[in-house]
Amino acid sequence: MSLFKKSKSFAGGVHPPEYKELTENLSFEIMPNPKNVVVPISQHIGKPAKPLVKKGDVVKAGQAVAEPDGFISSPIHCSVSGKVKKITSESNVSGFPKEAILIDASEENELEKMPVLDPETITPEEIRERVKEAGIVGQGGAAFPTFVKLTPPKDKEIDTVIINGCECEPYLTRDYRFMLERTEELLGGLNLAMKALGVKRGAIGIEDNKPEAIAKLKEAAANYEGITIEVLETKYPQGAEKMLIKAVNDREVPPGKLPLDVGVVIQNIGTVIAVYDAVVKGEPQITAAMTVSGKGINNPKNIVARVGTPLSDIIEYCGGVKETAVKVVVGGPMMGVAQFDFSAPIMKATSGILVLTAEEVNDHPETPCLKCGKCIDACPLHLTPTKLSRFTQMDKLEEAEDLGITVCMECGTCTYTCPANIPLVQWIRLGKQRVIELQKERKSA
Ligand code: SF4
Ligand code: SF4
Structure with a gap:
């Protein structure tokens, strides 16, 4: 039963088993660097980036190895130091092969950073520029370049930034751990996004199955002007943009229209933390935080790994798969992509790796429609x-x-x-x- 009586929601939706207990109490572990990485030059919606390096080049972690090609594009940074082995088409967790830069990692671990900026005095233009330079893309799945989202067309009046803290996909607890472990960076990042867009209202929408995170965020948000914590019913897909806007702002996004058509920009939890890290610490986006879970993995975890790390390395780091495992999915079980090649690398927006057993997978045979509605x-x-x-x-x-x-x-x-x-x-x-x-x-x- 919910601790919160008036959780906001939407019509429709479902309540799949959550399975969050496998990892919700596990703090993030930083995974050691892999021996080699496969860094795709397209980890975002829009045009792939253009490589800036060639075979044999010595590269440093944090160095830009591909530059944006056009407005809707994003730079790619090297996630480890080492040597470029080759640039070639490689399989990918999205399910489609993409051009990628293969790097043999060296022992060196120093990160090439950008100059740090003061979040108090930074201008909206400087925030957008930094977000672009750091290669930040949305971590909610679609991987839209964040710089573009923070640069709405001039005729669109934005008045609210909503952070999606629902994490309504079963199993995934990455955003939950972010809310507990990086609360101040989350609020600081939201504040920067609000400043970039010139808006006074920020809201974090969070499902009522996360009382500890709600309490922590409410306490911390009291120190930030204009930011509220909105408690929402636990229901799938509460985190979908249209559902979130309806629940938080009571606005309907008409078919074929976007959140910005109703004055809203939505960001993911991990995305605004990345914005904070880029501004305050000068860090480009070279890591991905994710939940590794499912009854088929030996040691479920929440981890932070370098972008380009092969799935097989991550599965091995989590103790390998059990004999009962039958399926590996990247993302959540509702919208994720089944994997067949475990040499495929994780990308900036990878939020989860699920190793599932037969009891967790619906492989019942299809029958004719029952017209049940x-x-x-x-x-x-x-x-x-x-x-x-x-x-x-x-x-x-x-x-x-x-x-x-x-x-x-x-x-x-x-x-x-x-x-x-x-x-x-x-x-x-x-x-x-x-x-x-x-x-x-x-x-x-
Ligand atoms: S997948 Fe499409 S048709 Fe099916 S429930 Fe979701 S929005 Fe509706
Ligand atoms: S109406 Fe047909 S397709 Fe829709 S849920 Fe029922 S059986 Fe499935």
Whole structure:
């Protein structure tokens, strides 16, 4: 039962088992540097960065090894010191091979930093510049360059920055540990984001299953003007942007529109801590904090590892997999990506690695639709997942488009709730991609 009586929320959603107890009380461990790293030049939405190094170059941890290519792009920094082995296409936790810089690590561990800046006197322009220079991207999954989010179009009036502290995906406890272990940096980073955007209101939305973090944040936030802690119902996908804005600000983001169209910028917990570290400590984004969990890993942990560390190294650091393990997922179980190549490296936005056993994986056979309507009731965006899935299978893309398939946020709530085990979100994701292609073709015709 909740300790907080009036938790805010949204219509729809589901309550999957949380499994947070596996790691919620485990402090972050800093993983030792790997022997080699694979640093993808595209770890963000937008154009890949352009390499600045070549085979044989000696590089230092923190050094920029690829520069942004265009406005929506981000620099990439070397996560270890060493020598560039080669630049080539490598497999990746996103599921698609990407060009990457392979580096053999040396013993040296000194980090090349940027000059530190004073958070009291820094200007909005200097914050944006530093965030860009540090290569900070959103850590909530989409990896949108943070500099771009802090530079909204001039005709958009932003009045609120919301921090997503929901961490509504089962198993993951990275953000929870951040809230407990780096409370001041989190609030300081939010303050910097508010300053960059010139807004007076900041809010941290947090689910009511985290009473210890709520108490700690409320106490610390009392020292910051304009920042409130908003307690929300524990429900998946409470952390989705539209759900968060509805719960915190009571504003609806219309289909096809963005949070900034209703005056809001959303940032992830880890992202604003990275902003704080870039400004106050001069550190570029070369590490990723994540939860390694699931009943199939020997020693679940919360860890901080260098970007580019292979999955296999992290799994080994956590004691290896149990004989009962059947699946490895990067991210949470609802929206994460199943992995088949464990030499793939972690990236800036990697939030979790789950090693799951058969009892944690739904591999029940698919049966015909029961027409029960559960997927429709659960969809937080009031879509009709059953029809969207069926239209995709029948290649009726116009019909799927008319029903708003491009609005789907791929949260997986419908699939989770379906008693017939129909892989609804997988079909919808495919249909959405095809409709987007169709729309592009129409535009260029
Ligand atoms: S995946 Fe899309 S259709 Fe399914 S519940 Fe989420 S938003 Fe709705
Ligand atoms: S939840 Fe599954 S079985 Fe029920 S209507 Fe939706 S697709 Fe059909």
